[in-house]
Amino acid sequence: MQAGFRIHCSKGGGGFPGAPHPTVCPPSLCPPPCLSFPSPRRQLLDKDTFSKSDPLCVLYTQGPDTKQWREFGRTEVIDNTLNPDFVRKFVLDYYFEEKQNLRFDVYDVDSKSPDLSKHVRVDVATLQFCANKLDKKDFFGKSDPFMVFYRSNEDGTFTICHKTEVMRNTLNPVWPAFAIPVRALCNGDYDRAIKVEVYDWDRDGSHDFIGEFTTSYRELARGQSQFNVYEVVNPRKKMKKKKYLNSGTVRAGWLGFLPPRTQINFTVAIDFTASNGNPSQSTSLHYASPYQLSAYALALKAVGEIIQDYDSDKMFPALGFGAKIPPDGRVSHEFPLNGDAANPSCSGIEGILEAYHRSLRSVQLYGPTNFAPVVNHVARSAAAVPDGSQYFVLLIITDGVISDMAQTKEAIVNAAKLPMSIIIVGVGQAEFDAMVELDGDDIRISSRGKVAERDIVQFVPFRDYTDRGGSQVLSMARLAKDVLAEIPEQFISYMKAHGIKPQPAPPSPEPPGTPPPSQPPGATWGHAEPLTQGLFCLYYY
The missing domain is CATH 2.60.40 (Immunoglobulin-like)
Structure with a gap:
């Protein structure tokens, strides 16, 4: 060839x-x-x-x-x-x-x-950067962020070598790509420190400092890797506030995005089984105090804020499973959190959180823990559009105790033929052996002698990203990397398997x-x- x-x-x-x-x-x-x-x-x-x-x-x-x-x-x-x-x-x-x-x-x-x-x-390097959840600096609107790049000198000082454009009224900017001579960026030393400062632009020139990070040309040269993400840190805030994490994240990227004709659709499914504990008791994973989110709400908020930017209309079908629901108290494994079976979509992550809290007050936690119904629910939608114009991602948040392993395996094997991926986030301190098995990284799952066409499941234990008390996420950047780690290749594998050609x-x-x-x-x-x-x-x- x-x-x-x-x-x-x-x-x-x-x-x-x-x-x-x-x-x-x-x-x-x-x-x-x-x-x-x-x-x-x-x-x-x-x-x-x-x-x-x-x-x-x-x-x-x-x-x-x-x-x-x-x-x-x-x-x-x-x-x-x-x-x-x-x-x-x-x-x-x-x-x-x-x-x-x-x-x-x-x-x-x-x-x-x-x-x-x-x-x-x-020698010219071409770079592009984007940021996520930068600090809000303007009283009446969002920030107007821009970045300043500094080359380190032999005497320990720094010299400005590039400023990006100002992106107006956004906390999630995507700066245009720019080209810069490599010598101007690092003087030919690929391991020399490069300091990047992020500011909120002000008309009077008194730009507000958001935070900073350091990198090197060798690190930037990895391009759009899930590892090439940086936490923007404000040193003063870090010294003053014990619980301060960062002022946003910046990722080094490159051009060539998901074809514009492919729509990503996210669905959320939350575990309402009794194994999570009574929501009114502090030992429950669903327990929320005036000062702290429940384990489920924290996981939903953290992961949801990562994925919501990839759904254009930000309307998410949100389901619950494993509870007795009103008015007749029947057990359901795919009930809408907003109570509307005809349209279970919620507006943004905040809309899902509101529906989740309302459901906790109206349903009775019960069981068993069945995944298959929510997997099949999304699979039906995915089966209706096999042409690659839409891709479906199901996010399941659970305490890890699964009752219908055989049925879930069969549902996943069938879903592997469809434009669909599954992210499972495990909350709590239980053993997640069943979730690891569903992940299928080591051994592709099978059912009734049939092996899954693709690996479509990604499992993430949420406790690996929180402090000891489970009350806050330690690194949103690391969580984002691991949550989205396998979806791109799963998307590509579906397109390849079905002979769908990429759009320019x-x-x-x-x-x-x-x-x-x-x-x-x-x-x-x-x-x-x-x-x-x-x-x-x-x-x-």
Whole structure:
């Protein structure tokens, strides 16, 4: 199989942030059928004094058994421009079973000599960041956040090297991608500390400090990994408040989001069985005091606030199971928390919490603990739209004591054929052996001799993310990473299994006259990783 490349460097996008070297194509992009650089705001570094640079792009390949780079080909030289659009293409043999690293170096040509050492290489990193739940600084509205990047110097001081745009009236900003010379960011030392400060913009220039974090170019070069997330910390608040956690989180990301035609639908199911204890007693997992949320409410709020940004209308069907419900006291395993069987949706996480607390006052905790009905409930919705236009995620919050293991396994095996994933959050101190078995990371679950087509279950024990008393979440960033860890690959596996082709991402701005990039014929789903705003990053193989 062969893959063709057409190189386009618009306003400096010449680097790959997901690679150990800024100009090394990360494995997840090696090699796509077509490659086009995005268009951040900063231009290629101008290396000429009296004119603009004369860029040339050189492609290097690595042999399968050696790390030595070999020149594969060069583009033509584009005179006097910082936004080159190279015409020459490279055609390479593509071996699916091999990791094929590619390196693109951009040079400013100063003479007719073919010796590249006589020309200047321009290493440019292209980065994008998004934040979640930043502190609110404005009295009448949300914050207007922007970030300031500082390069550390040998004497321990810091020098400003970049400021992002101001994103107006939001606590969950997604900043536009930008390009920056690697030398300006870290002076060529990939492990040198980079300090990032987050501010709330004020018209009078007295910008409010939200918090800060430190990183390095080597860490940023991992791109949109679930590990590349940073807690924004305000040192003064941390010293004054014992329970202070952070002032929000920032994730280093990249372009290429979930196709806009795919709608994510979340459903929440809460365990109302008697094994949770009497809600009026402090030992119950459903017990709430005026000063503290119940274990269920805390888990729902923490996990729900992570996932709600990925549901466009933020209307969540919310179900309960394992309780006797009014008016006749029958036991139900899929009753609507809002009392409306025709429309069980609640508005946002706060709407679910309100319905949850109302249900606690009106139902009787009972049993048994059956998961199969709520799994089948969501599976029926997923079965109605198998074309990839919608994907369903069921969040089950439970104390871990399951009664219908055989039926639940059968329901999961059947659901594995559908556009659907399941997140199970275990609350309390019980043993969660059954939940680990359903997770299926080590052994794919089976039922009646049939093995699940895909692994669609992710289990998270909530106690691993709270303090000893279980009253507060210690790290929302770590919880977010683990809750969403497997959903992207589960989504991709469904699309691949059903032959659903990816849709092209929305095109980034291009210079006038540049034809829009198109998805190559035969493109397939590639690797996927979580991203705080946008959920998945999708790459073409």
